[in-house]
Structures are given as structure tokens and as C-alpha cells.
Amino acid sequence: MTPDAADPVAADLPTDPSTSDxxxxxxLRAPGEPEPAAAAPPRSRYSMGTLPNMLRSMLAIGFFVLxxxxxxxRISQVDRPAIDASAxxxxxxxQTGWAIELPAGLGSDWTPTVATYAKSTDGVETxxxxxxxxxxxxxxxxxxxxxxxxxxxxxxxDGAREGERTVSGRTFDRxxxxxxxxxYVVRGEGEKALTLVATSSATExxxxxxxAALRPVTPSDS
Numbered sequence: 001m002t003p004d005a006a007d008p009v010a011a012d013l014p015t016d017p018s019t020s021d022x023x024x025x026x027x028l029r030a031p032g033e034p035e036p037a038a039a040a041p042p043r044s045r046y047s048m049g050t051l052p053n054m055l056r057s058m059l060a061i062g063f064f065v066l067x068x069x070x071x072x073x074r075i076s077q078v079d080r081p082a083i084d085a086s087a088x089x090x091x092x093x094x095q096t097g098w099a100i101e102l103p104a105g106l107g108s109d110w111t112p113t114v115a116t117y118a119k120s121t122d123g124v125e126t127x128x129x130x131x132x133x134x135x136x137x138x139x140x141x142x143x144x145x146x147x148x149x150x151x152x153x154x155x156x157x158d159g160a161r162e163g164e165r166t167v168s169g170r171t172f173d174r175x176x177x178x179x180x181x182x183x184y185v186v187r188g189e190g191e192k193a194l195t196l197v198a199t200s201s202a203t204e205x206x207x208x209x210x211x212a213a214l215r216p217v218t219p220s221d222s
Contacts, residue, residue: 085112085129086217092117092127094219098194100127100143103213109134110210120144121154131210137202139210145188147195155197156183168212184211 085102093100095117103110114130126144133139142155159175165184166172172184183199184207196214200207 082111083113083115085115085131087220088115088117089127089129089217090220093217094221096125096127096145097192098127098143098145099192099216100194101196101214102129102141102217103131103210104215106209106213107134113138114140120151122148122150124148124151126151133200133202133206133210135202135206137200137206139198139200139202139207141210142197142199143194145192145194147188152185152195152197155199156185157181157199159183165208167208170211172211182207 089100089102092098111132112129113132114128116129117125117127120126120128120142124144124147126142128143129141131139131141144151147155156175157177159177159181162174162176164171165174167184170186172186175183175185181199181201182204183197185198186196188195198207198211200210
């Protein structure tokens, strides 16, 4: 071969010195030359943790959390089913000989939810009913013979006496608490005379209507 003859292999060699080994065909690498490692793929811009990407991720997570909270039913209060307060009162009146009172004629939007007869504060036997008022608040009526001062203090939720209130010709002591609860109290005098405490988280107008409707129940025959 003459010096001027063209080398067909050399003619195909890249002349750009910046060409990397990784771009050279395997046939052009010298025998024994290790195969170059493949170039690493470019990193995701999300994986680089830029501030805009992080903010977008946090907003997406926050959106799904809010959506989940909106879909989950929430209960702000437990609604107790109505019970037969009248039957329980009549039974207790027959058992104790007490002149137990309950409201009469208030209407279907007043719902009794509790009616119990048990020992209460200071060991005082107490007949208790709780009523759901039309406005959504509750009125607890406690009735007991031989009520003690400790029992009374707890029954009015540690409220302070603030005068009297006359309702339908009946005079009640009026107690209030720092959080706005109001209690009307009438003290029993004599054997088996009942002390009544009506404590309300409802409006005072509803409390007034409640105590105005109080009437003695008829004891049951059983």
C-alpha cells in the first residue's frame, strides 16, 4: 500500500477531540479497553427539592386533607333518643311517696332525654330529668327530699344566688354561673317536701316557660 492510499478505517474515525469514549462504537475501541459506563440520566427537577416544587407538594397534600375532612361526617353533639319521663316519674312517685313534678303541655318540640332515680351528691336520693329545649339547649330538673346544702351547690353548678324570680305565682331563687347557666330553685319545707332545681343551658325564656309548666304527676298503680 502506498503512503497516499486512504485508510478506510481511519477515514471513519472522529476527528473531534471532545468526543467522549462513551460515544465511540465498540468496534473502534482498542482490544482490552474496558467498556465505558453509561451516562447517568439527568436528575428530575422535582428530586432537586426546589422551593416551588416543595410548595406545590404541600398544597396538594393540604388539598387532599381538607377534602378528606369534608367527606368524614362530624358530630358536634350526641343526640340522645327521647324516653318516657312521665312513666318513670309516676313509678318513682309511687315508690317514694314524693309529689314529683314534670312540665305539662309544652309541646312536641320539648324532648325528655334522661329520667333517673338514684343517689346523687352527698348521698341524696334524687329524681332527675333532662329536657331538650326547642332552641337546642338542655334543662336539667332535679328533685329531692331532705336536700343538703352540698347537694344544692352542686345542683346549681356552683352558681351564685342573684335574687328571686316569680313565675306563675311561684317564687324561685335565681342562681347564675360564670359561663351563663341559670338555675331556678324552690326549697321544700316539711317531711318529703321536694326541693326542685331547674338548671338550664337553654335561654332563660325557655327556662321560665319550663318551670311555669311544672305539674305534679300521678303515681302509678304498680
